[in-house]
Amino acid sequence: MTIHEMSIDLETYSDVDIKKSGVYKYAESDSFEILLFGVSIDGAPVVVYDLACGDTLPEDIINALVDDTVIKWAFNAVFERVCLSYWLKRNYPEKFKSYGPEYDTTGNYLNPVSWRCTMIWSAYMGLPLSLEGVGAVLGLKEQKMKEGKDLIRYFCVPCKPTKANGGRTRNLPCHAPNKWAIFKSYNERDVVTEMGIKEKLHKFPVPDFIWDEYHLDQQINDRGILVDMQLVKNAIAFDERSKSDISSQMKDMTDLENPNSVVQMKAWLSDQGLETDTLGKKAVAELIKEAPDDLAQVLSLRQQLAKSSVKKYQAMENAACHDTRARGMFQFYGANRTGRWAGRLIQLQNLPQNHMDDLAEARELVRQGDYESLEMLYDDIPDTLSQLIRTAFIAKPGYKFYVADFAAIEARVIAAIANETWRQEAFAKGLDIYCASASKMFNCPVEKHGINGHLRQKGKIAELALGYGGSVGALKAMGALDMGLAEEELQPLVDAWRLSNPNIVSLWWDVDTAVKNAIKMHSSTETHGIKFTWRSGMLFTTLPSGRKLTYIKPRIGENKFGGESVTYEGIGSTKKWERLESYGPKFVENIVQAISRDLLMNAMKNLPGALICGHVHDELLIECKEEVSLDDVCKAMAHNPEWFPDILLRADGYITSFYKKD
Known part of the structure; x- marks a missing residue:
């Protein structure tokens, strides 16, 4: 049988916590297995293969999984692709095929080029990033079954041994046949729901160039970033020791049972004549300026104790795979109002900055486990560990990190659009x-x-x-x-x-007018090279790159000042689907950040063959051999795309063995 397209959903088991460690580490666990394989072939009814109970996949499906001409669809497809990569390597090693050259670290995974993701399609259309959320917003006839979470908790993760369950640490199909039957229906329904999304959105296909960008993103996630585990483990141990020392010192100074307790500390400060409503970071910094020396010292110690830097090191430890590379840190289209990436797991986007002149020396003391020297040379160990977080990412042997970023990218973009x-x-x-x-x-x-x-x-x-x-x-x-x-x-x-900046101010209100006119007249408008189109109850903003931003069910409403405003449906600050309000300058912000994102993607495309490991808004992190010219990398990064020939880009960079802010 010739297969052209498959829609797939998996139910799996692993002893690794996927929320903490991500799918790459989850699937490489020795305990990992695929329980259920739900699939629709070329739109046919869904078939569920019960692998946990002895079913085997037909050979034509196995062959299709490794055939890059067969399109594979899934919701959050990276999960299915990575899980199937490990499963095929273990069960059908002679069939498994990877991609990328030998010197790359993408060799464990199926080529993403034949995979499509309905979650990305949903995000491109301004919809939620969850299957349940998309189904609800689109009003799908067949929606995700609500029993799923309980069933996943029962069958897909280890269970606690109890007398009632005979001391077992895992629930198998034989332990609850009725639940297992429902679980199979749940697996089938997920495939049906995913196909329903495709059917609902078929008039609004994702452009091919966006799928190309998604495949490049998947390659970067597959590659991962090498983590210095010696530094990480020592930093975690140092943090525990430092917190213990600080806590003991504070107990001696305050006689408090738990000096980290907000209630106890506020009461103690009040007894000393220092009243405060909060012990937030800014408030404590202000209190330190005014407090007597002894109280200022206690507050300073409390600030050190409150530092949460160790959480990033723990996230690194959780995410690092067997080869100590952390993978899956970038969510393509994670911010669906701009199409920017969102951080996952370690969150590269919000790592603390480093300002120490002797960063390498401090780093080496932690690597060597020399706590005494670190304590002697640095007053604030939590702050030192915080500044060293970036340096836990290292280039692989024989390579260096080439870190290059755009200079003032948003300022350049808005200047070009507004013609300031x-x-x-x-x-x-x-x-x-x-x-x-x-x-x-x-x-x-x-x-x-x-x-x-x-x-x-x-x-x-x-x-x-x-x-x-x-x-x-x-x-x-x-x-x-x-x-x-x-x-x-x-x-x-x-x-x-x-x-x-009169032209930028004009840009705000020209965009405001264009958006409102498109919505009111159900038509297309254009200003400053940006096109706004109302179609099928949605507002599409077409960027210079050809990419579209989507606003669902836009309306003209009234703002809190009694003036006219635009509202649309989307994910709000509460993480819920709700009606949101916007206006000209806010739309301009979305547009500028979206174009900045497209310029970063253009930079990635300008560096074919480069081992890009990570990126943050305007910055690329690349593993390179030292014979590569940094100047050439920066020039390629700043090469104008044909869709924005007049933008004045500049990229600057530096070479380092470990990641840092230069």
């Missing part, structure tokens, strides 16, 4: 945008560490806070008052920035 010429001239001359902005705002020359250098900080915070319609509140949220700006300076700063 003074900004483009500043970028063309290689000027510091914060100095250039301050110079424009205050009508005087501003140089970093030079003439009027004190104004650069105002230029910087204005640039960071005001580009998308932000006002005084945005400046405060960005920490303007903490930086020493006075309350009365804030509104004039907003006015000066907007006066200096």
Whole structure:
């Protein structure tokens, strides 16, 4: 039988916690097995193969799994692809085929090129990232069965031994035949639901170039990043020892049973004449400035005790596979309003920064397990460990990390779209945008560490806070008052920035008008090279790259000020599907961040064959042989795409044995 396309859903067992460790480590466990294999071939009714009870897959299905001309569909397809990779290697090693050259670390996995993911399709359409959520929003006739979570808990993870279950650590089909029968129906239903998504969305196909991007993303996730496990294990041990020492010191100073307790500490501080409603990071920092020396020392110790840096090291330990590479850290289309990636597991996007001059020396002390020297040389061990987190990612032997990032990417994108010429001239001359902005705002020359250098900080915070319609509140949220700006300076700063950037301000409201007109007239509008189209109850924003952003069920509503606003349905801050409000500057923010994302993807495509291990918004992390030219990497990264020829890109980079912020 010739197979062209399959829709697949698996139910599996492993002793590894997939939420903590990810699918790669989950599937490589010796205990991993596939229990149920649900499949529809070329749209035919779903067949469930009960592998746990002795069924075997037909040879034509096995052959189709390793045939890159057969398209495989699944919801969150990386799970099925990685699980089947390990399963095939163990059960059909003669059939298994991988991809990538020998010097790459993608050899354990099936080629993603023939895989398609309905979760990515859903995300591309602005829908939720869960099968249950998508089914509910689309109103599918056959939705995910609610019994599934309990059944997965029963059959797919180890159970606690009890007298009632005879001391077993795993539930098998024979232990609950009725539940097993329902589980098979659940597996079948998931395939039907996944196919229902395809049917509902068939008029809005994902462009081929997006699937190409998804396959590149999967390759990066398959490759992973090497983790220095010696550093990680010692850092975890150091953190425990440091916390114990700090806790003992605080007990001696306060006589508290648990000095880490917020209630106990607030009461103790109150007894010492220091009242506070909160012990949050900012509040404690302010208290330290005012408190007497002895209380300031206790508060400083509490800040050290509260540092959660060790959690990142534990996440690394949890995620690292047998070859000590952490995989699966990037969720393609994780932010579906822009199409940017979201972090998973270790969360590369929010690692603490490093500011230590002697980073390598401190790192080596931790690697060697020399706690005494670290304690002698560094006052704050939790902070030192925090700054060393990035350095736990290392290049493989014979290679170095080439870290390259775009300079001021969002500022360059919004300048190009709005045609704010003074900004483009500043970028063309290689000027510091914060100095250039301050110079424009205050009508005087501003140089970093030079003439009027004190104004650069105002230029910087204005640039960071005001580009998308932000006002005084945005400046405060960005920490303007903490930086020493006075309350009365804030509104004039907003006015000066907007006066200096009239084309960007016009862009906000031109986009606002274009979006509203498209919704009101159920038509297409265009401004600044961005097209807005209402179709089938959705608003599509077409970017210069050809990629579309989707807003579900847009309407014209009324905002809290009584003015006109746009609302649409999406995932809100509560992680629930709800009606959200937006307006011109917010749409511009989505557009700018989306284009910035497309430029990063273009940079990845400009580096074919490069061993890209990771990325963060505007930065690429690449494993390279040292004979590779860093300058060539940066030039390739900053090469303009044909869809945005006038953007003034610049990429800078550095070479290092371990990851860090240069």
